Amino acid sequence: MRKTMMAMMVGAALASGVANAQQGKLSDDTLKIGVLSDMSGVYADFGGPGAVLAARMAVEDFGGKMFGKAIEIVSADHQNKADVAKNITQQWFDRDKVDATFENLNSAVALAVTALGAEKNRITVVTGAASSRLTNEDCKPATGIHWVYDTISLANVVGKAVVKAGGDSWFFLTADYAFGHSLEKDTGDVVKANGGKVLGALRHPLATTDYSSFLLQAQSSKAKVVGLANAGGDTVNSIKAAAEFGITKNQNLAALLMLVTDVHALGLNTAQGLYLSEAWYWDLNDENRAFAKKFEARNNGKKPNMNQVGVYSAVAHYLKAVQAAGTDDTAAVRKKMGDMPINDVFAKNGKLREDGRMVHDMHLFLVKKPSESKGPWDYYHHKGTLKGDEAFQSLAASRCPQFKKG
Amino acid sequence: MSEIFGVPVQALMGQLTIGLVNGCFYALLSLGLAVIFGMLNIVNFAHGALYMVGAFFSWMLLNYAGVNYWYSLILAPLGVAAIGVVIERTMLKWLYQLDHLYGLLLTFGLALVTEGVFRHYYGSSGQPYDLPEVFRGPIDLGFMMLPKYRAWVVVASLLVCFATWYVIEKTKLGAYLRAGTENPKLVQAFGINVPLMITLTYAFGVGLAGFAGVMAAPVYLVAPTMGSSIIIVVFAVVVIGGMGSIMGSIVTGLGLGLIEGLTKVYYPEASTTVVFVIMAIVLMVRPAGLFGKEK
Numbered sequence: 247m248r249k250t251m252m253a254m255m256v257g258a259a260l261a262s263g264v265a266n267a268q269q270g271k272l273s274d275d276t277l278k279i280g281v282l283s284d285m286s287g288v289y290a291d292f293g294g295p296g297a298v299l300a301a302r303m304a305v306e307d308f309g310g311k312m313f314g315k316a317i318e319i320v321s322a323d324h325q326n327k328a329d330v331a332k333n334i335t336q337q338w339f340d341r342d343k344v345d346a347t348f349e350n351l352n353s354a355v356a357l358a359v360t361a362l363g364a365e366k367n368r369i370t371v372v373t374g375a376a377s378s379r380l381t382n383e384d385c386k387p388a389t390g391i392h393w394v395y396d397t398i399s400l401a402n403v404v405g406k407a408v409v410k411a412g413g414d415s416w417f418f419l420t421a422d423y424a425f426g427h428s429l430e431k432d433t434g435d436v437v438k439a440n441g442g443k444v445l446g447a448l449r450h451p452l453a454t455t456d457y458s459s460f461l462l463q464a465q466s467s468k469a470k471v472v473g474l475a476n477a478g479g480d481t482v483n484s485i486k487a488a489a490e491f492g493i494t495k496n497q498n499l500a501a502l503l504m505l506v507t508d509v510h511a512l513g514l515n516t517a518q519g520l521y522l523s524e525a526w527y528w529d530l531n532d533e534n535r536a537f538a539k540k541f542e543a544r545n546n547g548k549k550p551n552m553n554q555v556g557v558y559s560a561v562a563h564y565l566k567a568v569q570a571a572g573t574d575d576t577a578a579v580r581k582k583m584g585d586m587p588i589n590d591v592f593a594k595n596g597k598l599r600e601d602g603r604m605v606h607d608m609h610l611f612l613v614k615k616p617s618e619s620k621g622p623w624d625y626y627h628h629k630g631t632l633k634g635d636e637a638f639q640s641l642a643a644s645r646c647p648q649f650k651k652g
Numbered sequence: 653m654s655e656i657f658g659v660p661v662q663a664l665m666g667q668l669t670i671g672l673v674n675g676c677f678y679a680l681l682s683l684g685l686a687v688i689f690g691m692l693n694i695v696n697f698a699h700g701a702l703y704m705v706g707a708f709f710s711w712m713l714l715n716y717a718g719v720n721y722w723y724s725l726i727l728a729p730l731g732v733a734a735i736g737v738v739i740e741r742t743m744l745k746w747l748y749q750l751d752h753l754y755g756l757l758l759t760f761g762l763a764l765v766t767e768g769v770f771r772h773y774y775g776s777s778g779q780p781y782d783l784p785e786v787f788r789g790p791i792d793l794g795f796m797m798l799p800k801y802r803a804w805v806v807v808a809s810l811l812v813c814f815a816t817w818y819v820i821e822k823t824k825l826g827a828y829l830r831a832g833t834e835n836p837k838l839v840q841a842f843g844i845n846v847p848l849m850i851t852l853t854y855a856f857g858v859g860l861a862g863f864a865g866v867m868a869a870p871v872y873l874v875a876p877t878m879g880s881s882i883i884i885v886v887f888a889v890v891v892i893g894g895m896g897s898i899m900g901s902i903v904t905g906l907g908l909g910l911i912e913g914l915t916k917v918y919y920p921e922a923s924t925t926v927v928f929v930i931m932a933i934v935l936m937v938r939p940a941g942l943f944g945k946e947k
Binding site: 289453507 | 666772873
């Protein structure tokens with residue numbers, strides 16, 4: 247009797263040991279992810295509550311649990327201030343046991359958070375910010391990941407298309423911070439590489455109310471193309487003023503970063519005829535339409551943009567990697583994330599490169615005329631797709647110190 | 653072509669004209685603030701939010717009820733004024749005896765709540781409001797093509813500003829109003845309903861903000877944040893002009909619009925900060941503001 251008891255206990259202990267090994271280990275006994283975004287300012291529709299919703303959907307679709315423990319999501323508003331973002335993230339890592347953070351839009355924020363992640367050895371995934379510095383000069387390849395797009399891919403898709411269409415002299419209207427500067431530089435490089443000229447640039451503070459005065463200066467530059475190296479409400483207000491002052495009669499506007507949510511805010515009357523680049527559009531295929539339907543039902547009827555779907559994709563991929571690695575250890579998870587291809591609603595055969603750049607296809611769109619649109623959110627003609635390797639910078643051209651050649 | 657500091661005169665004139673247009677918005681908004689502060693001694697931080705509400709009212713009128721720009725130019729400010737009556741009757745009237753700080757905190761809180769509600773329902777990226785048909789296209793001023801609508805903004809704002817100044821400074825009603833704030837008990841003794849007058853003054857002040865909102869709807873984005881981005885500049889205008897000074901706020905509003913326009917030509921990076929630099933200088937030299945009276 248005693249013997250059987252012992253045997254049973256040993257068996258039970260062994261079984262639970264085996265079960266544990268299958269289950270994997272979580273540090274602090276929980277898996278917690280943070281979503282940091284602009285929840286209330288100019289970029290709140292770019293990421294904001296929609297990005298938190300996307301992360302939540304990714305966790306729900308995963309089943310809500312990792313190794314039997316509920317996956318937690320925390321979110322916060324960084325108000326587009328790098329110092330606020332840094333404080334929140336530091337608290338998340340040090341006190342709240344957050345394992346990885348996502349979204350982090352606004353390039354100034356993204357640079358601060360990525361640097362902090364490297365210092366604390368936690369994974370930080372940037373989706374909404376664009377600066378190419380994140381995987382170049384300021385790269386943190388062990389922990390910093392850049393998921394959706396960057397200023398180089400925008401330049402490669404939109405910049406090239408506009409130069410090809412005859413727009414060979416450019417004047418930039420640039421948001422005066424890290425993102426705008428990167429976008430202006432990278433687009434300028436593409437324009438010059440394709441035989442165009444850059445006549446000048448003008449820098450405006452973030453969230454200026456009136457752009458007419460800047461646009462008049464752009465007009466007097468006589469450039470064929472006025473490149474808008476800004477985003478969100480800044481771009482929308484610039485385009486409105488350009489239409490009002492008749493600048494679009496003799497010059498073309500190139501909105502270098504514009505999402506479907508911005509087109510919605512601008513209205514097709516003003517936005518028609520613009521070229522823009524996104525990694526994702528709800529009406530491209532059935533899978534996208536189904537995702538958008540699920541999303542908008544929980545987002546006041548607003549469709550997701552590429553950034554929000556990017557958050558979904560990044561969180562889902564992170565969760566898969568944790569599961570495959572059997573641990574939430576940063577190095578092990580980061581390795582799995584790089585090994586596993588990304589195949590989901592956002593990307594097909596996406597690849598997370600060792601420099602932190604997620605490489606996937608980018609699309610070129612032309613904004614429809616009001617007469618061509620069937621209703622709200624029917625805004626784009628699909629004009630082409632650039633393969634990931636053409637859209638993004640190659641690893642060989644990287645200015646990241648770890649990968650720099652020569 | 654002749655130039656001033658490397659900028660062609662023609663371009664400079666264009667920039668000044670645009671500065672004047674922006675100055676008109678500043679003047680309209682700071683006028684309402686000055687009226688409210690001068691008569692009620694309340695620092696109305698909800699002013700920006702009510703400007704936004706005015707713009708949203710006109711957008712709603714157009715999109716939900718098909719009411720055009722001209723009607724909303726009257727209806728939206730009236731709607732905002734009605735909100736003002738509610739705010740004054742239910743909340744502000746308890747605060748007149750207390751320190752300025754309480755009114756400031758209350759109105760600031762109201763502004764945050766209002767913005768939050770609109771952001772929840774309409775998102776932060778804003779709504780399009782198309783220009784009324786008559787205002788499409790530009791007027792040739794010789795040195796620039798000024799969109800017709802911007803010209804209308806200048807004309808309408810100046811008219812409203814002047815009318816307000818005239819009523820308060822030159823009419824009997826204005827005299828009652830000024831007397832009522834100076835010594836309410838005495839004025840009440842003459843049989844004038846002072847509390848009603850104060851309510852209407854507040855309603856009128858925020859109605860002006862609503863009016864500015866309707867004017868702004870076709871040119872700027874109708875977005876929940878449109879108020880908070882402009883209100884700080886407007887407060888600087890009021891401080892520079894002298895708190896409570898009607899003429900001061902009008903003249904300073906227009907003047908600062910011009911200065912901002914010039915900054916956008918010579919050093920665009922500083923265009924949003926120049927107003928505050930001027931405010932700091934004015935406060936050092938004349939603490940009561942350019943048109944304010946020392947107490």
